[in-house]
Amino acid sequence: MNILIIGSGGREHALAWKLARSPRASRVFVAPGNAGTATDGNDIENVSIKETDFPALIKFAKDNKIGLTVVGPEVPLCAGIVDAFQAEQLRIFGPNKLAARIEGSKVFCKEILRKGSVPTAIHHTFTNGNDAIQFLKDRDIPIVVKADGLAAGKGVFVCSDRSESIDAILRITKSREFGNAGDRIILEERLDGQEASVLAITDGATILTLQPAQDHKAAYDGDTGPNTGGMGAYSPTPIVDDATLHWIEEHIFVPTLHALKRSDVVFRGVLYAGLMLTKHEPKVLEYNARFGDPECQPLLMRLKTDLLDIFEATIDGTLDQLSPLEWDSRTAVCVVMASKGYPESYEKGFPIRGLAEAANISDTKVFHAGTAIREDGTIVSNGGRVLSVTGLGNSVSEAKLAAYTAVKCIRWDGAWCRKDISDKALSY
Numbered sequence: 001m002n003i004l005i006i007g008s009g010g011r012e013h014a015l016a017w018k019l020a021r022s023p024r025a026s027r028v029f030v031a032p033g034n035a036g037t038a039t040d041g042n043d044i045e046n047v048s049i050k051e052t053d054f055p056a057l058i059k060f061a062k063d064n065k066i067g068l069t070v071v072g073p074e075v076p077l078c079a080g081i082v083d084a085f086q087a088e089q090l091r092i093f094g095p096n097k098l099a100a101r102i103e104g105s106k107v108f109c110k111e112i113l114r115k116g117s118v119p120t121a122i123h124h125t126f127t128n129g130n131d132a133i134q135f136l137k138d139r140d141i142p143i144v145v146k147a148d149g150l151a152a153g154k155g156v157f158v159c160s161d162r163s164e165s166i167d168a169i170l171r172i173t174k175s176r177e178f179g180n181a182g183d184r185i186i187l188e189e190r191l192d193g194q195e196a197s198v199l200a201i202t203d204g205a206t207i208l209t210l211q212p213a214q215d216h217k218a219a220y221d222g223d224t225g226p227n228t229g230g231m232g233a234y235s236p237t238p239i240v241d242d243a244t245l246h247w248i249e250e251h252i253f254v255p256t257l258h259a260l261k262r263s264d265v266v267f268r269g270v271l272y273a274g275l276m277l278t279k280h281e282p283k284v285l286e287y288n289a290r291f292g293d294p295e296c297q298p299l300l301m302r303l304k305t306d307l308l309d310i311f312e313a314t315i316d317g318t319l320d321q322l323s324p325l326e327w328d329s330r331t332a333v334c335v336v337m338a339s340k341g342y343p344e345s346y347e348k349g350f351p352i353r354g355l356a357e358a359a360n361i362s363d364t365k366v367f368h369a370g371t372a373i374r375e376d377g378t379i380v381s382n383g384g385r386v387l388s389v390t391g392l393g394n395s396v397s398e399a400k401l402a403a404y405t406a407v408k409c410i411r412w413d414g415a416w417c418r419k420d421i422s423d424k425a426l427s428y
């Protein structure tokens with residue numbers, strides 16, 4: 001079967017790498033892909049089509065007899081790529097436009113959580129900045145201010161006091177930093193605890209909960225510095241033990257799916273719960289409608305089951321017939337190597353050296369994210385998050401050592417990474 005993957009990050013490289021290993025996969029195309037997907041074996045190749053150019057993607061899928069399309073990022077999902085493909089009788093993995101709203105609108109997400117009595121932060125929705133500021137009048141407490149719509153992870157402000165909260169409200173509603181995404185805002189209680197990412201694959205009826213992972217969203221060591229798309233992740237994480245995972249399935253995923261159904265929404269795809277493990281219970285911070293990046297990379301390094309079987313069963317609504325998922329019992333640690341300046345502005349185009357040496361380190365895999373390949377074959381940096389270097393080991397420390405051993409081989413002007421990815425597991 002020919003497969004098309006949409007997106008260009010580390011997540012999409014991992015999806016291509018994993019799907020290409022399926023005995024039923026023939027050619028795997030990635031649109032638009034990166035230098036990693038351009039060079040990772042003969043059966044994976046890039047297609048120069050943007051992830052939001054639906055007519056061109058549909059034409060490509062038809063011309064190349066694509067049997068399955070997989071969507072990595074949220075933007076095409078929320079713009080309705082799944083509906084567009086389905087209207088042409090093309091098989092595609094991911095939630096449709098209505099279902100993707102669980103990520104595309106934080107207000108919709110909260111409505112579903114309320115409908116399902118799913119644990120989440122206490123919150124209020126506002127359509128007007130002045131009302132939100134008025135609400136804070138007698139409340140000088142830590143508050144989180146969120147823009148309703150997609151804002152590439154930047155529309156959330158974790159504030160310590162009223163003046164910070166007011167500043168955030170004004171940035172969203174007055175300066176309109178996030179455009180229409182800021183038409184509505186949410187003010188919610190600030191929760192404390194460790195964060196975990198628990199992802200599930202669902203066909204709308206059956207839920208396959210994946211192994212738990214932990215992301216590292218802050219830019220610098222010790223969880224300091226600005227928020228990023230994720231500087232590293234590992235799986236499994238001891239902060240979510242089997243009993244907690246069960247609890248999450250029962251009290252978070254099951255009622256969420258029921259609430260979606262009662263709202264006439266069928267969710268087929270990856271439901272990613274961003275959780276805060278509070279003193280009392282895990283609470284939902286947000287839902288994403290796709291694999292996390294970088295969580296996807298360690299998860300797929302560990303998944304033994306054929307991913308193509310899982311995706312097809314999701315589309316067919318037959319996940320209940322699939323055998324239980326099989327996992328490598330080892331831990332996978334993924335370290336993101338980034339460009340100087342990320343998550344603020346950064347330069348691109350620096351030649352990356354040492355990739356061949358890194359490829360020789362056993363039990364590691366370098367997934368590319370923001371990379372490009374020049375005509376002379378040189379691989380250069382082409383984004384903020386450049387590489388996600390993933391290592392496997394019998395313990396968290398061994399996996400961490402494997403990943404950082406590969407990281408040490410790689411260099412380019414301004415390359416940096418966090419040095420403490422997975423340490424939260426060790427101190428737990």
Ligand code: AMP
Pocket residue numbers: 121144153156158188189190191192195217274285286
């Ligand atoms: P979100 O996009 O909603 O996941 O928010 C991005 C990040 O903001 C999360 O990963 C948390 O680190 C933080 N965050 C969001 N909501 C809250 C909350 N209610 N309490 C504390 N931190 C939060």
Ligand code: GLY
Pocket residue numbers: 215229230288291292293294295
């Ligand atoms: N790693 C966070 C995300 O994918 O949204």
